Structure formats: C-alpha cells, structure tokens
Amino acid sequence: MKKNGSRRLFSCISAGLKTACAATVLLAPHYAYSQDNVTLYGLIDEFAQYVNTGNGYTAALGSSGQWGSRFGVKGSEDIGGGQKVIFDLENGFNPTNGTLAESNSMFNRQAWVGVSGAWGQVRAGRQNSPLFYDQSGQDAFGGVTQASDMDNLTTFVYRTSNTVSYMTPELAGFQAGIYLGFGDAGGLQSAGSSKQFDVTYEHGPFAAFVAGQWLKNASASTTDHTIMAGASYAIGKATVYGGYSTMKWDDIGLNARVYGLSAKYQFNAANSLALGYAILRDQTSQDNNADQIGLMYEYDVSKRTNLYGALSFLRNRNAANYTLAGAANPGLPLAYPGADARGVQVGIVHRF
Numbered sequence: 001m002k003k004n005g006s007r008r009l010f011s012c013i014s015a016g017l018k019t020a021c022a023a024t025v026l027l028a029p030h031y032a033y034s035q036d037n038v039t040l041y042g043l044i045d046e047f048a049q050y051v052n053t054g055n056g057y058t059a060a061l062g063s064s065g066q067w068g069s070r071f072g073v074k075g076s077e078d079i080g081g082g083q084k085v086i087f088d089l090e091n092g093f094n095p096t097n098g099t100l101a102e103s104n105s106m107f108n109r110q111a112w113v114g115v116s117g118a119w120g121q122v123r124a125g126r127q128n129s130p131l132f133y134d135q136s137g138q139d140a141f142g143g144v145t146q147a148s149d150m151d152n153l154t155t156f157v158y159r160t161s162n163t164v165s166y167m168t169p170e171l172a173g174f175q176a177g178i179y180l181g182f183g184d185a186g187g188l189q190s191a192g193s194s195k196q197f198d199v200t201y202e203h204g205p206f207a208a209f210v211a212g213q214w215l216k217n218a219s220a221s222t223t224d225h226t227i228m229a230g231a232s233y234a235i236g237k238a239t240v241y242g243g244y245s246t247m248k249w250d251d252i253g254l255n256a257r258v259y260g261l262s263a264k265y266q267f268n269a270a271n272s273l274a275l276g277y278a279i280l281r282d283q284t285s286q287d288n289n290a291d292q293i294g295l296m297y298e299y300d301v302s303k304r305t306n307l308y309g310a311l312s313f314l315r316n317r318n319a320a321n322y323t324l325a326g327a328a329n330p331g332l333p334l335a336y337p338g339a340d341a342r343g344v345q346v347g348i349v350h351r352f
Helices: 001-016 019-033 129-135 148-155
Strands: 038-052 058-061 070-080 085-093 111-116 120-128 158-165 175-180 193-203 206-216 225-236 236-251 252-267 272-282 290-300 306-317 341-351
Touching: 038 225, 038 252, 148 236, 148 252, 148 272, 148 290, 148 306, 158 193, 193 236, 225 252
Parallel strands: none
Antiparallel strands: 038 058, 038 070, 038 341, 070 085, 085 111, 111 120, 120 158, 158 175, 175 193, 193 206, 206 225, 225 236, 236 252, 252 272, 272 290, 290 306, 306 341
16 A cells, blocks of 8 residues: 555656645545544344244244344534534345345435534435334334334334435423425425424433324325324333324325333343233224234343344234234235234344
8 A cells, every 4th residue: 555655646746746746645634534434334133033924824034123224324524613514325135135125226214414513403315204213212112023013003104205304402301303305306295295293302211202294195196194102201120101103094095093002121231021012993994903912022142232032913803904014024914804913033133
C-alpha cells in the first residue's frame, strides 16, 4: 500500500499536477473522518420448526423467526450546530438458501437519508412504519416468533416507500412521529400513498403507545387502515403487557379487532420466559374468528448471540386463515381454511 501510494504521488509530481495532489492530501483526513461514522451491520436468524397446519406434522428449516435476517450500512456526518446528516441502507435475506428476501430489490427494508438535531429528526425514502417500531410494546414476545399471538393476528404494512417522516425529540417521556407516503405516482391520494403516526410514552416501569396507518390500495379506490395500542408495566423481574389492534382492509375483506394479554419473566440477565394469549374477533358477518396461546424461552449466549424456543397453538374458525408466522416469514400455509396450527420452533440469532 505504501509503495503504491508513493508511486501515485511521484506520478502526480512528475506530471506537474502538484495542485491536484495537494488537494488530495488536504481532503484525505475528511474522507477518513467520514468513514469512521459508517457502520456495516447485520443479523442472521435461522430456525427449525415442527408444525401441524391441519394435515399432520411437518419438519422444516426457516429464516427470520425472531428477527428479520438482514445486512446494512448506516452512518452519520456532523455538519455543525448540533445537526447531523444520517442514512440507513438495509436489505433482508434468507440464510436458509442465501436468496434475497425480496427479489429485484437492493435495499428492501430501509433506504433513507435524513437530518437530525435537538429539534428531532426528518427522514426521506423507504422506511419502517411506526407500527413496526411499536409492535414490540403490544406483547411480551416483542412482536416476533411463532408464539407472538398479537403479531400473527394483526395485519399491517411493515414499511413504506417514497415516505417523508418527522420524529420529535423526547419530552417528559413522550415522543411522536408523523409519516407521509407519496405513493408510486406522487400525491397523498394516489395509489400506494400512506399516512401514519405514533405517540409513545415511557416513564419508570410504565410504557404505552398508540400508532396508526392509512394506505391507499393499488387502484387508489379504497383506504386500508390499522390502529394499534399497547401498554406495559414492570413489576420486579416480571413485565405485564396489554395490546389492542383494529383493522379494516377492504382489499382482503378484513374487518377485525385483536385483544391480547401477556407477561415476561426475566430470571436473570441471560434467561427469560414469555407467555401470552390473544383473541381476534371478526367484525364481518363471516365470523372468521381466531385465537392463539404462545410460550417463548430465550437464552442469551453472549452479547451478540441468543437462542430462542417457541411453543404455539393457533385456533382458526370458519374460513379464518391465520398462520404461525415469524418476524419476516409467513409461516407454513394451512392445509385448508379454518385449520388449526400448532407446533414448536427452535432458533439462533447472531448479530454482527
């Protein structure tokens, strides 16, 4: 490296490009400083499952059971006055077979740039929805694994493109966000456009949130929406959660409400156990109701690696079609509409 650098420098001088070389030298510290604020990160989640979806038990491997497997690049630049330019580029993948989580997409999870300061944060691009961020406040499972009944029974969009957002700074435990998505053709009423918000509160052992999203369908003829709310309270090593979701998606004939109650017990820094139950009540005349009970154990092997195990039973009624899903996988399909789903899941997560 040093020899190559010397040759380049000598070449510059020999060619009479002293000014250009001097500029390169002056800019080099700037480039090095910028690189110090760029982070390559990722997460690998792989699991094995043994599930009965109405036609006997099936053993299978899967990806993204507790957390969505991903790799990404994020960073920031201090531009003075307490302001920073920030960005995040993140893509999902399936470690089971090495494929992208979404074909023909370089950064399907996040691709945004923004500015932050004491006044809050503004972002523009493809972003996680506020419901995605807040769902962990609905139940003791953090909104993930096959045992996560609130997540399995609640329908919403995890992220939106062409979106501008503003997040306030925290004030007396409160924080809020507003998201406006301009759809594929531009405008707030066009196909794929969206409006979202959230308000969170955390103080001592108590935390709560409310979040909502409204999405124009592909033809801009209807607006689908989901509203979530949750609260939790810590009592010693235990934390109790309550969750609520209401959904109305005309595109798929969904009009339902979900109620959940769960608890998590932290035995020590490395071991925890979560138990929960949720019930979905169909508000249409079809009575496609469902409910689920779930149990999850988690063990932290190290700061970067954890193991998880889940045991679940999901009961569908009439033509209900809910599955034992995960953080970024749909779960094994039911043998027929209305079939119950039950099974066990064991997985490993490694962060880098």
